[in-house]
Amino acid sequence: MSSFAKTLSVALAVSLSPAVDAELESITDGELSGVTGQSGLTIDYSSRMSLQQFRYEDSGEFVAEDIRSGGAGMTDAGRTAGYNVDFDDARLTFDIASDGGLDVLWQSQSGQPMDWGFVAGNVAVGTGDPAARTPIFNNLQAWGLLRTAQHSILPSSESGLGRSASYNYAAFTVENLSASKTDSTVGIDGGYIKSPDFTGNPLADMDLTDQIPAWAGSQRARSTTPMDDIAAGFAATEFTVYPVNAGEQGAPYDTLSIGVSGFAADIGAQNLSVGQTDLGSMMLDNLQVSDTVITFTP
Known part of the structure; x- marks a missing residue:
């Protein structure tokens, strides 16, 4: 459940x-x-959250410590840009659709994009021994804007997969992503994820895949299309999560698959570093992913 x-x-x-x-x-x-x-429920939402540690364990472990989330003001860059620390102006709507699916929709109360922020003091991986963890990021901070996000639980009759599935869509930006440069971690300065037209190419001149307009089908609970969101300056992604039984798709055990209908964005950073070595800037212009299935193997 x-x-x-x-x-x-x-x-x-x-x-x-x-x-x-x-x-x-x-x-x-x-x-x-x-x-x-x-059949719906609407909640106007404002909050901030802190968590001392998140740890995922399997054959090894992934650990994030000193986590805080809320508005863009949670981060140094977002606070400088004038945002506060609460994730607010948010409206969460639950609705039972006519096809029997449950639609959960994030959108703003004012019609303006919602600002968000996230901070993790340390991110590391290890074997389970705290003393032997390998640090990856120190003082990881990110803030951006969320235009809309949708999570839908689809019955098997509507998922197109012959089984129930979770449908997900988001139109968002990462305005600034950073991580401190230390002797043993990956450093990031001026990272971003934005619309594929962020570098200045108008949409009419871009080679956008012809599948983007069909990503969301009937749009379900949303009023915007992926092309609307991309044209408004947001990266867009759509994916479906569904169970896979042992023997299907080559899976040896019962597991989950993520079917990526599409992802479209510009991704970059002013500077990346490993330890004290600067690697220079990085830019992925007009990155598009579609028709991709990721299956987890326990």
């Missing part, structure tokens, strides 16, 4: 408890008729 399904189950259980039953009984038939057919 997904974390959302668990949360929804708890909420339903609480709503049906004796403590609130009297309030439910006081609603008249006339009052109920006013909400008939309203």
Whole structure:
């Protein structure tokens, strides 16, 4: 069961408890008729979050420490740009679609892009012994803008895969990505992820794959298309996550696959370094990925 399904189950259980039953009984038939057919839930959202450590373990471990997320003001560059520390002006909408799918949509209350920020003090990998971890990043910071993000749970009849699946779409930017230059880590200065037209090429002159307009099909809960979002300056990505049984797609065990319908962006950095060695700038212009399947092997 997904974390959302668990949360929804708890909420339903609480709503049906004796403590609130009297309030439910006081609603008249006339009052109920006013909400008939309203299958959605809208939440206006503002928050910040901190986490001491995130650790993923399998044959080895991935560890991120001193994590903070919220608005762009969480980062040094975002604060300099005038943003605050809260992820706010956000609206989260849950809706049961006519095809039986659950659509979860992030969009702004004001119509302007939502600013976000993320900080991790240290990122490392290891074998499980804290003393033997290999550091990768120190003081990793990123901030950017989110235009829209959608997460949908599709029934097998609608996924096109013969099984239930999770559909995901996001239009976003990373305005500044950085990591401190130290003797033993990867350093990043002035990193970005933006629309494929960020370097100045108008969309009409670009070799955009003809699959981009068809990424999102009927758009489901969204009002914009991938081309709308790219033209507005955002990178765009669409992917589906679905279960794979042992023996399918060459998987030896039950696992998950990620089907990438598309990704379109310009990606770059003013300078990359490894240890104290500068590697210079990096730019991937008009990067596009489509029809790609990634299958995890436990």
